[in-house]
Amino acid sequence: MRTAIAMGLVLLAGAPAAGAPAPAGAEACTGCHAVRPGQNSAGSIPSLAGRSAGDITSAMLAFRTGKGDPTVMDRIAKGFDEAEIRAIADWIAGQR
Amino acid sequence: MKGKTGRPVPGRRTVLRTLALGAAAAALARPALARGGPAGPARVVVVGGGFAGTACARALARSGVAVTLVEPSPVFTACPFSNAVIAGLRGIEGQRFGYDGVRRDGVAVAYRAASRVDAENRRVILDDGSALEYDRLVMAPGIDMRFDALPGYDAAAAEAMPHAWKAGEQTLLLRRKLEAMEDGGVFVMAVPANPYRCPPGPYERASLIAHYLKTRKPRSKLLVLDAKDAFSKQRLFQAAWQALYPGLIEWIPLSEGGKVTEVDPGTGTLVTEFGEHRADVANVIPPQRAGSIAIAAGVADRTGWCPIDPVTFESRLQPNIHVIGDAAIAGGMPKSAFAANAQAKACAAAVETLLRGEAPAPPKLINTCYSLVAPDYGISVAGVYAPAKGLLADVEGAGGVSPAEAPASFRTREAAHAQAWFDTVTAETFG
Ligand SMILES: Cc1cc2nc3c(=O)[nH]c(=O)nc-3n(C[C@H](O)[C@H](O)[C@H](O)COP(=O)(O)OP(=O)(O)OC[C@H]3O[C@@H](n4cnc5c(N)ncnc54)[C@H](O)[C@@H]3O)c2cc1C
Numbered sequence: 001m002r003t004a005i006a007m008g009l010v011l012l013a014g015a016p017a018a019g020a021p022a023p024a025g026a027e028a029c030t031g032c033h034a035v036r037p038g039q040n041s042a043g044s045i046p047s048l049a050g051r052s053a054g055d056i057t058s059a060m061l062a063f064r065t066g067k068g069d070p071t072v073m074d075r076i077a078k079g080f081d082e083a084e085i086r087a088i089a090d091w092i093a094g095q096r
Numbered sequence: 097m098k099g100k101t102g103r104p105v106p107g108r109r110t111v112l113r114t115l116a117l118g119a120a121a122a123a124l125a126r127p128a129l130a131r132g133g134p135a136g137p138a139r140v141v142v143v144g145g146g147f148a149g150t151a152c153a154r155a156l157a158r159s160g161v162a163v164t165l166v167e168p169s170p171v172f173t174a175c176p177f178s179n180a181v182i183a184g185l186r187g188i189e190g191q192r193f194g195y196d197g198v199r200r201d202g203v204a205v206a207y208r209a210a211s212r213v214d215a216e217n218r219r220v221i222l223d224d225g226s227a228l229e230y231d232r233l234v235m236a237p238g239i240d241m242r243f244d245a246l247p248g249y250d251a252a253a254a255e256a257m258p259h260a261w262k263a264g265e266q267t268l269l270l271r272r273k274l275e276a277m278e279d280g281g282v283f284v285m286a287v288p289a290n291p292y293r294c295p296p297g298p299y300e301r302a303s304l305i306a307h308y309l310k311t312r313k314p315r316s317k318l319l320v321l322d323a324k325d326a327f328s329k330q331r332l333f334q335a336a337w338q339a340l341y342p343g344l345i346e347w348i349p350l351s352e353g354g355k356v357t358e359v360d361p362g363t364g365t366l367v368t369e370f371g372e373h374r375a376d377v378a379n380v381i382p383p384q385r386a387g388s389i390a391i392a393a394g395v396a397d398r399t400g401w402c403p404i405d406p407v408t409f410e411s412r413l414q415p416n417i418h419v420i421g422d423a424a425i426a427g428g429m430p431k432s433a434f435a436a437n438a439q440a441k442a443c444a445a446a447v448e449t450l451l452r453g454e455a456p457a458p459p460k461l462i463n464t465c466y467s468l469v470a471p472d473y474g475i476s477v478a479g480v481y482a483p484a485k486g487l488l489a490d491v492e493g494a495g496g497v498s499p500a501e502a503p504a505s506f507r508t509r510e511a512a513h514a515q516a517w518f519d520t521v522t523a524e525t526f527g
Contacts (some may be wrong), residue, residue, distance in 0.1 A: 025460035025480075027155075027441040031434055031521045032464070032513075042519030046513035071498070071509050072478055073333070077461055079480025079494030 022093070023087035025080060036095045048092050056089035115132065128459065137162055138451045141220050143210045143389060145172060148421025148436035149236030150198055151525045155444035157202040164228055167210040168218065170194060170231055172526065175294065176433050176518055178263040182271045183304035185471055190265055193526035213310035213393035215414045232447050234409075235395060235402070236421040236440070237387025238262075239293050239431075240295040242400065245383040246286075256361035260301075261293060274305065274379045276292035279313040281376035284366055286356040288383045289323040291401070293422050293431045296328040296477065303333065306341040307470050311341075319375075320347045321368055323355040328430075329467060329477050329497050336469040346409040355383040356380070386493060394443040402427045406460050406483035408450065409443040416445050427487030428479060458483045460491075466514030474510030 034047040041047030048056060062068045063077035070077075076077060080088070117464045138161065142153040145167025153165040173191045180186040195205045205482040206228070212221040213235075219227045241259060245252045249257070260270040277283065283305060302320050326349075327333075338343050348354040353370025360411045362369070385391070385400025395402045395411040402419040403412040406427060411417045421436035422445045429435045441460035449456040464478040479495035481488045499509060 009439040021445065022441075022480075025458065025462065027445075028438040028462035030441075030524060031462070032436050034520065040523070042523065044509065044514035045516040045520065056267070068383060070462060071506060072476055073511060075496050076464070076480060077494075078461070079491040080454050080460070 020091065023084065025084060026088040026091045029088065029092065034093045037044045049095065051093060053086070053089040055091040056092055057086055060089070069078055112523060113445065119133075132353070138231045139164070139229060140232050140234065140451075141166060141228045141449060142234040142236065142411065143220065144236035144238060144387065144421070145169075145205070146236060146238050146421065146436070147174070147196060147433040147521075147525060148238075148440045149234065150195070151437050151440035152234050152236065152420060152444045153203045154198045154201055154525065155441050156385070156448060158232070161448055161450045163202075164204040164206055164227070165198065166206045166208055166210050166222065167195070167205060168223075168487050170207050173264040173267075174433070174518075175261075175263040175297075177515075178260070179297070179301040179304045180471075181263075181267050182260060182274060182301065183308040184271065185304065185307075188268060192265075193239070193522055195526070210389050211392075213312060213389070213417070215394065215417065218416060221249040230416070231451065232416050233417065234418045234443060234447065235393060235411075235423065236419070236436070237389045238422045239384040239386065240388050242383045242385050246356065246359060246380070248361065249380055249382050253359065253380075256364070257359060257375075257380040259381050259420055260379060261297075261381050261384070261451075264291070270377075270379055275309065277316065277377050279365060280315040282317050282319060282374070283314070283377045284319045284321060284375035284379070285326075285353075286359070286366055286378070286380045286382075287320060287322045287324070288381055289350075289355075291431065292381070292384050292514045294465070295430050295432075296333075296465055296467045298322075299327060299329070299333045300469070301379070302345055302347075303336065303341075303467070303469040305374060306337065306344045310341055310344060316344075318345045319373060321346060321354045321356050321366060321373065322347060322349050324374070325349045325351050328465070329475055331500060332475045332497060333467075335500065336473060336475070340470055340473070380436055386419075390419065390423045395419055396423075397425075399425070406486065406488045408456055409439060409445040410446075418447060427481070428490040429481050429488050430460065430465065432463055432465050433521065434465060434517070435461070437525065437526055438462055461488065466510065466517060468511055470511075470512050473504075473507040474512070474514045475507070476510055476514075 032045050037049045060077045063070050063073040066074050140163045142149045143163045153163050156163045174191045181188050208222040210220050211223045217229050221227050258266045258270040260266040353368045356366050358367040366373045386396045386402050391395045395414050402423050403425050404419050409418040420439040422431040436460045446456035461481040466476045475498045477497045480491040
C-alpha cells in the first residue's frame with residue numbers, strides 16, 4: 001500500500017525515480033559533495049557521484065582512523081558507526 | 097518555460113492569483129501527497145526563502161508534497177562569503193540567488209511577506225491580506241536585530257554604524273565606509289554575546305578587514321569589542337592574527353571591558369563597561385532573535401528563539417508548525433547556513449513522513465563552518481549531531497576544529513574547500 005502510494009507520487013511528480021529514503025546523515029553529505037551523476041562537482045571537494053558503495057565505505061573507515069590525508073573528513077567520519085556508513089554509502093551509490 | 101509536468105511554470109502574477117483562488121487550484125496544478133481525508137491533498141507552507149526554507153521547500157516538492165514558499169524578495173543575498181565582499185575580495189553578484197530552480201521543481205513561490213499566522217485555523221496571512229491554508233507549516237525566517245537591546249542602536253543608527261549581519265545593502269554600506277576610511281583610521285567592531293548568527297563570523301570579518309588594512313591602509317587599527325571572553329576557533333584565529341597581522345587587531349574581551357553598552361551614531365562613539373571608544377568606522381553587530389514572524393506566530397519563547405523537537409523540528413509551543421535554521425534552538429548546532437541546510441532536509445523528510453501518518457526516524461546532522469583568515473588561509477569547525485535528551489546533541493568523539501599545527505598547504509586546501517562548499521550548497525539549494 002505504502003509502496004503503491006510512493007510509486008504513484010513519483011509517477012505524478014514525473015521526478016527521476018527516487019531511491020529509498022535517505023538514511024540518517026546521508027543528506028548532510030550533499031551539502032559538500034555532489035552525489036548525483038551529472039551534478040557538477042564544485043571545485044576542490046571530490047564528487048561522490050558514480051562511486052561504488054565499497055569505495056565510499058572504505059574511504060570513510062580510513063578517515064575514521066585519520067588516514068587518507070583528510071582536512072575535515074576525519075572529524076566527520078568519527079561521528080558515524082560502520083552500519084551507518086554502509087547505509088549512507090549504499091544510498092549515495094544508488095543515486096541516479 | 098515548462099515545468100516537469102509539462103505545464104507552464106506560473107509567473108509571479110499567476111502564482112498570486114492561484115493563491116488567491118485557494119488551495120484547490122494549487123492542488124490541481126501540482127501532484128500532492130494524499131492526506132487520506134476528504135479534505136483533499138496535504139498542503140505545506142514554508143515561510144522564508146533563505147538557506148533553510150528554500151532547501152526544505154525544494155526537498156518537499158521533490159518528494160511530491162504540494163508546497164508554497166513565502167518570501168518577500170525575488171533575490172536572495174547570501175551571508176557566507178559576504179565578509180570577503182566587505183574586504184573587497186569579491187563582488188556582491190556572487191552572493192545573489194533566485195528562485196527559478198525551485199520553481200522548476202514544482203515549488204509555488206509567493207513573493208510576499210507573511211504577516212500573521214492563525215495557528216488555530218492553520219492559515220498563514222500574507223501582507224496583501226490573502227491567506228494560505230496548511231496542514232503543516234515550516235518557519236525559516238532567520239534572524240532580526242534586537243534594536244531594543246543596545247541603547248542608541250536602531251534601524252536609523254544602522255545606517256551610520258552598519259551591522260552588515262544580513263547581507264545586501266548593509267554589506268555594501270560597510271564596504272564603502274571601509275574604502276572611504278583614511279589610512280591611520282580606527283575601525284571598531286562590536287560583537288554580541290551568544291547566541292547569534294554565525295559564531296565565527298565576526299572573527300572572520302576581523303581577519304579579512306585586517307587583510308584589507310594591511311594591504312591598503314597599513315597605519316590603521318582594528319579594535320574588536322567583544323561581549324564574550326571566548327569565541328569559536330579562538331586559538332586558530334589568534335595564532336593567524338599574530339602571524340599575518342601582527343599588532344593590527346586588538347581584541348578586548350568581556351572581562352577587560354569589551355561589552356558595548358551604548359552607542360552614539362552621531363559622534364561614532366561606542367561606550368563599554370570600562371570606557372569609550374571613538375571609531376572612524378563602526379561595525380555594530382547587535383544582539384539578535386528569531387525573525388519577527390516567529391514571535392508573531394507564538395513559536396518563540398522568552399529567549400526570542402524557537403524551541404523544537406530534535407526529531408521532527410516541530411515547535412514545542414505550537415502543533416503543526418516546524419522551525420528550522422537560525423530561528424530554531426538547535427541544541428549544539430550553531431546558527432549557520434550549513435546547519436540550516438542540513439536541518440532543512442531532515443525536516444522535509446520528517447514532515448513528509450508525518451503527512452503519511454508515520455513516525456519519523458531520528459536524524460543525524462552535520463555542521464561545518466569554514467572561515468577565511470586570509471584569501472588563501474582557511475580554518476574550520478565541524479560537528480556531528482543526533483537527538484539526545486530532547487536536544488540536538490554533539491556526537492561524542494566527532495567534530496572539532498582544524499589542527500593548531502598545520503602546513504600552509506593545509507590552510508590553502510581548507511580555503512579552497514570553503515569556496516567549494518559555498519558553490520555546492522547554493523547550487524543544491526537555488527540552482
Ligand atoms: C557575515 C556572515 C558570514 C556568514 N558565514 C557563514 C559561513 O561561512 N558558513 C555558514 O554556514 N554560515 C554562515 N553565516 C550564517 C548564515 O548566513 C545563516 O546561518 C543562514 O543564512 C541561516 O539560514 P536561515 O534560512 O535560517 O535564514 P536566512 O538565510 O536569513 O533566510 C531567512 C529568509 O526568511 C525571509 N523572511 C523573513 N521574515 C519573513 C516573513 N515574515 N515572511 C516571508 N519571509 C520572511 C527573509 O527574507 C530571508 O530570505 C554567515 C552569516 C553572516 C552574517
